[in-house]
Amino acid sequence: MLLKGKPVADQIKNEIRGAVEACSQSGRTLPKLAILRAGSRPDDIAYENRVLKNCDDLGILVETVVVDDNVNMVDFVSAVNRLNEDQEIHGILIFRPLPKQLDMDTISRTIKPEKDIDCMSPVNAEKIFMGDKSGIAPCTPEAVIEILKFYGYELEGKNVAVVNRSMVLGKPLAMLFLNENSTVTLCHSKTKNLPEVTAKADIVVTGAGKARFFGKEYFSPESVIVDVGINTDETGNLCGDVSFDELSESVGAISPVPGGVGTVTSMILLKHVIKAMEQQTESK
Numbered sequence: 550m551l552l553k554g555k556p557v558a559d560q561i562k563n564e565i566r567g568a569v570e571a572c573s574q575s576g577r578t579l580p581k582l583a584i585l586r587a588g589s590r591p592d593d594i595a596y597e598n599r600v601l602k603n604c605d606d607l608g609i610l611v612e613t614v615v616v617d618d619n620v621n622m623v624d625f626v627s628a629v630n631r632l633n634e635d636q637e638i639h640g641i642l643i644f645r646p647l648p649k650q651l652d653m654d655t656i657s658r659t660i661k662p663e664k665d666i667d668c669m670s671p672v673n674a675e676k677i678f679m680g681d682k683s684g685i686a687p688c689t690p691e692a693v694i695e696i697l698k699f700y701g702y703e704l705e706g707k708n709v710a711v712v713n714r715s716m717v718l719g720k721p722l723a724m725l726f727l728n729e730n731s732t733v734t735l736c737h738s739k740t741k742n743l744p745e746v747t748a749k750a751d752i753v754v755t756g757a758g759k760a761r762f763f764g765k766e767y768f769s770p771e772s773v774i775v776d777v778g779i780n781t782d783e784t785g786n787l788c789g790d791v792s793f794d795e796l797s798e799s800v801g802a803i804s805p806v807p808g809g810v811g812t813v814t815s816m817i818l819l820k821h822v823i824k825a826m827e828q829q830t831e832s833k
């Protein structure tokens with residue numbers, strides 16, 4: 550089975566549309582996202598354009614703040630603080646990676662946790678690790694769980710192998726799977742006998758960031774594979790971590806790249822703007 554992202558994203562989009570309509574019918578302020586971007590990297594611009602288009606479709610307001618990629622800490626922190634204090638802004642997205650002169654740790658502690666829609670703040674990370682549902686998870690791990698649930702996979706009791714231990718993917722994803730009562734193995738570049746570990750798992754999430762790295766030997770005919778990798782191959786085409794053409798007919802299920810996790814991730818971001826807005830309204 551092909552685990553396409555679009556039907557999952559469409560379902561989330563409908564839920565968001567309902568929430569935005571409820572706001573405008575009851576005369577409440579509309580949800581508003583702020584995007585803070587340093588510099589103009591092409592991949593940031595491409596992602597931003599997708600977010601802007603989705604916001605436009607859904608009636609979510611957006612403010613984009615662009616600063617020079619040579620911006621200093623004082624100016625960047627003051628830009629974050631201005632967005633923190635703006636009562637009309639519910640969610641803030643700061644593009645990462647940040648330019649190297651900026652201190653990620655300070656900035657992640659500056660963004661208000663209740664407006665932090667992509668889990669930069671240690672407060673949100675802690676909530677995810679504590680299983681506190683008021684926490685806002687990083688978008689990509691949540692997209693993985695949403696895809697599996699949408700396609701009807703029971704997660705409780707399943708053996709899951711996640712090949713990635715970063716703070717944006719593997720570690721929070723392990724916590725989300727644990728919250729679903731899965732049994733999780735976190736794998737990384739020093740894992741011994743990786744093919745043996747992944748082939749035994751019911752569900753495998755690949756996020757090594759290596760084009761078509763995972764071939765047949767890593768899976769069983771029943772494997773359910775969610776490929777998070779976004780890579781460009783030697784001909785400049787976008788591809789995942791899994792050798793899709795070799796495997797798509799011989800495993801239980803697989804998500805494509807492009808058209809899989811990335812499609813859902815950008816919609817989860819907007820779902821988080823709504824969650825942030827609802828939590829801010831409740832706490833007033």
Ligand code: NAP
Pocket residue numbers: 689712713714715717718719736737738739740743756757758759777778779780810811814
């Ligand atoms: P990262 O920080 O470089 O993490 C890569 C992880 O893969 C590390 O844990 C690394 O192990 C592990 N790894 C690398 N080579 C390996 C190997 N040969 N065997 C086993 N493990 C290996 O990257 P990231 O930021 O987490 O992103 C990972 C991928 O996901 C990238 O392709 C990125 O583009 C993609 N991504 C996609 C989305 C989306 O929405 N679809 C969002 C974010 C990222 P060590 O820890 O030992 O180094």
